[in-house]
Amino acid sequence: MIRDTARCRRCNAPLKRTPETIVAICERCGFPNWISQAFIHPIELVPAKTWEATKLLNELARSDPALAQREGKIAIKTVETIYIPLYLARIEASSGYEGVATVTLAKSKPRNDVKPREEGEREVKRYVTVKVNGSITRSYTLAVPAKRIIKAGLVTPLMNYYLKARPASKPLTSISWDEVKGMVLPVEVTPQDAMVWARDAVCDRLSSEVESLMEKEAEQKAVAVSPGWRPNLVIWSHKRISCKPEDRELSPLILVPLVLLYYTYAKGVFRAAFAGWDGTIIGWDRPEAHAVKRSPLAGATLVSSLFGGAGAALLAAGDPLSGSLFFLVGVGGTAVLSRHVLRGHVDSGGKGG
Amino acid sequence: LDRSLRCPYCGARFSVREETAIAVCPYCGTALWPANGKEVNEHYIYEDQLGLRGAQNAVKEEARRLYSAPEDLGEIMTARSGFLHYVPLHLYHVRVKAGCPHSEAAILEEEYKTVLASKFPRLNIPESYTFPVRGWREFQPKILERGMYYHVGTRPEALKSRASERARRRVALHASSICEEPRVEDETHWDGIIHYPFWEINYNYKGRLYKGLVDAAGGDVVYIEYPTIEGRHSLLGLSTGVLISGLLLGGSVGVFIGQPLAGALGGLTATLPLAYPLARNRKRSTRIYMINPGSSSEAPTGVEAKG
Numbered sequence: 219m220i221r222d223t224a225r226c227r228r229c230n231a232p233l234k235r236t237p238e239t240i241v242a243i244c245e246r247c248g249f250p251n252w253i254s255q256a257f258i259h260p261i262e263l264v265p266a267k268t269w270e271a272t273k274l275l276n277e278l279a280r281s282d283p284a285l286a287q288r289e290g291k292i293a294i295k296t297v298e299t300i301y302i303p304l305y306l307a308r309i310e311a312s313s314g315y316e317g318v319a320t321v322t323l324a325k326s327k328p329r330n331d332v333k334p335r336e337e338g339e340r341e342v343k344r345y346v347t348v349k350v351n352g353s354i355t356r357s358y359t360l361a362v363p364a365k366r367i368i369k370a371g372l373v374t375p376l377m378n379y380y381l382k383a384r385p386a387s388k389p390l391t392s393i394s395w396d397e398v399k400g401m402v403l404p405v406e407v408t409p410q411d412a413m414v415w416a417r418d419a420v421c422d423r424l425s426s427e428v429e430s431l432m433e434k435e436a437e438q439k440a441v442a443v444s445p446g447w448r449p450n451l452v453i454w455s456h457k458r459i460s461c462k463p464e465d466r467e468l469s470p471l472i473l474v475p476l477v478l479l480y481y482t483y484a485k486g487v488f489r490a491a492f493a494g495w496d497g498t499i500i501g502w503d504r505p506e507a508h509a510v511k512r513s514p515l516a517g518a519t520l521v522s523s524l525f526g527g528a529g530a531a532l533l534a535a536g537d538p539l540s541g542s543l544f545f546l547v548g549v550g551g552t553a554v555l556s557r558h559v560l561r562g563h564v565d566s567g568g569k570g571g
Numbered sequence: 572l573d574r575s576l577r578c579p580y581c582g583a584r585f586s587v588r589e590e591t592a593i594a595v596c597p598y599c600g601t602a603l604w605p606a607n608g609k610e611v612n613e614h615y616i617y618e619d620q621l622g623l624r625g626a627q628n629a630v631k632e633e634a635r636r637l638y639s640a641p642e643d644l645g646e647i648m649t650a651r652s653g654f655l656h657y658v659p660l661h662l663y664h665v666r667v668k669a670g671c672p673h674s675e676a677a678i679l680e681e682e683y684k685t686v687l688a689s690k691f692p693r694l695n696i697p698e699s700y701t702f703p704v705r706g707w708r709e710f711q712p713k714i715l716e717r718g719m720y721y722h723v724g725t726r727p728e729a730l731k732s733r734a735s736e737r738a739r740r741r742v743a744l745h746a747s748s749i750c751e752e753p754r755v756e757d758e759t760h761w762d763g764i765i766h767y768p769f770w771e772i773n774y775n776y777k778g779r780l781y782k783g784l785v786d787a788a789g790g791d792v793v794y795i796e797y798p799t800i801e802g803r804h805s806l807l808g809l810s811t812g813v814l815i816s817g818l819l820l821g822g823s824v825g826v827f828i829g830q831p832l833a834g835a836l837g838g839l840t841a842t843l844p845l846a847y848p849l850a851r852n853r854k855r856s857t858r859i860y861m862i863n864p865g866s867s868s869e870a871p872t873g874v875e876a877k878g
Contacts, residue, residue, distance in 0.1 A: 236789045237617055237706025295642070314748055366701055367791055414682070418737060421744050460747030482642045486800035489636065503638050515809070519816050522841040527821025530837020531830035548841035556845040
């Protein structure tokens with residue numbers, strides 16, 4: 219990974235650091251080497267259990283029946299434990315909103331009111347202008363990864379499952395590192411930056427929640443003054459939404475274990491990810507048997523063979539017009555269908571979100 | 572139109588396009604204002620932390636873990652070449668203020684932001700890639716053995732609003748809770764350029780060349796091409812099967828018309844547009860992995876909300 223230039227202050231083992239690393243946790247002894255005193259923050263760890271590869275493979279087979287059928291052909295390659303550093307941020311955000319909207323209401327005309335010429339205009343419309351205002355307060359708890367670049371495909375489901383399960387964490391200093399050893403991703407995000415990200419995310423979410431709330435409120439108000447009509451469209455002539463986030467709590471830096479099982483199938487490498495504390499599977503790759511779609515392949519083969527064969531035979535039999543037409547349909551149809559034969563996606567499974 | 576410049580540090584002559592915002596000596600990295608040829612003082616750098624060997628190892632390690640990669644990829648791949656690219660970033664000191672007309676309350680936010688200062692489509696740097704804002708050093712000219720420094724294509728002013736976008740939105744939303752029409756002042760200013768290192772690594776696997784790109788300061792592999800085992804054998808078989816079906820089915824139709832040989836040849840010819848992509852795909856059974864920084868930089872995920 220990174221050239222080992224710094225050394226652990228406790229055991230002198232080489233440390234892996236990136237330019238923004240604020241604390242490098244020694245992989246040999248677990249000692250937190252703070253780069254600057256200004257960033258010091260408590261660290262806790264969710265202890266990872268030692269998982270047997272076969273147990274993880276059984277869990278994978280249980281979660282994916284398609285994989286279970288191939289179980290005999292699957293071989294375990296390696297199991298890795300990686301600690302993902304994150305903060306839990308609790309933010310209370312209040313949003314005030316006000317707006318003026320024109321709501322388009324619609325109602326079906328009674329059948330006998332529709333003249334033959336107005337067959338396409340069975341609806342009547344009405345426009346109502348309404349004012350909405352109010353305020354809401356929400357409290358959010360967010361998991362903020364403490365590394366600048368994370369591979370979201372793996373870490374997001376882990377964070378979602380972590381928030382749901384909330385396993386107990388212990389101060390890093392009270393843990394025997396030899397029992398929980400694993401690779402620790404560099405910690406690059408300061409507690410202050412984590413709070414800024416959390417505030418941003420909270421205001422994004424609250425604003426979109428308020429927007430749908432305002433739309434609903436405008437529709438309800440318009441329908442209240444026009445019973446029997448249904449809302450069709452809301453257009454805002456004035457809209458104001460505010461968001462005032464307040465920091466409530468920032469957790470210690472928490473190291474959450476992700477266990478990766480790498481296995482081989484048909485000479486290829488695939489992987490499955492598990493929550494390191496309870497072994498729950500949170501995502502996996504599923505090997506594809508082959509990369510073609512059967513129906514378009516069969517269709518394209520039939521079209522090309524039959525039309526192409528008939529076309530060439532008719533040409534040889536002295537019917538150039540029908541022969542050319544059949545042959546062109548055969549070749550053209552195949553060219554079009556062949557675009558849909560090859561599959562272009564990664565088949566994968568996942569849960570925990 | 573090109574403008575010719577002479578590097579004050581290493582003496583190299585090089586030319587830049589007229590619209591280049593900041594010229595950079597491709598050999599030693601000295602940055603110059605193209606208009607007067609004077610050196611840019613606010614010039615920083617992130618050091619290459621890996622070296623060629625480290626970058627090759629990073630690609631090798633990543634290759635072992637890629638979806639559907641051959642199990643022997645990590646063992647028998649051989650590094651062919653490596654090239655160090657120093658891409659330019661604009662560094663901004665973001666400072667955004669919001670206030671209300673009849674109130675003394677004001678909201679102020681300050682942060683540093685880095686934005687990629689040119690486009691490098693050939694390098695495959697992911698669009699959402701976030702660059703660091705701490706840990707750079709003063710730039711010291713150094714002639715690269717294998718590698719290159721790049722010019723700054725976009726003027727600092729052009730990317731300023733992108734750098735302060737999030738902060739402006741944040742303070743505006745916050746100030747709206749105090750008054751109806753808050754006044755937002757963007758005092759963001761340009762603080763310099765930073766050159767950021769990426770290693771481009773080419774490797775060989777069973778006679779074919781593949782490419783990887785490694786963040787040389789952070790250590791992450793951000794892009795990698797690799798062979799896969801997906802349907803490698805079955806696709807060639809299918810391709811042959813399609814051609815044989817064309818021959819037989821076309822011949823059968825030809826029998827009805829009284830021209831079996833012509834029918835067989837016609838069926839075979841018409842199946843070629845289908846058989847060819849199958850056979851070609853067998854050879855090029857390749858995937859691309861690109862790092863997905865996803866939610867880490869823009870907004871955290873995993874949210875619990877209480878009303």
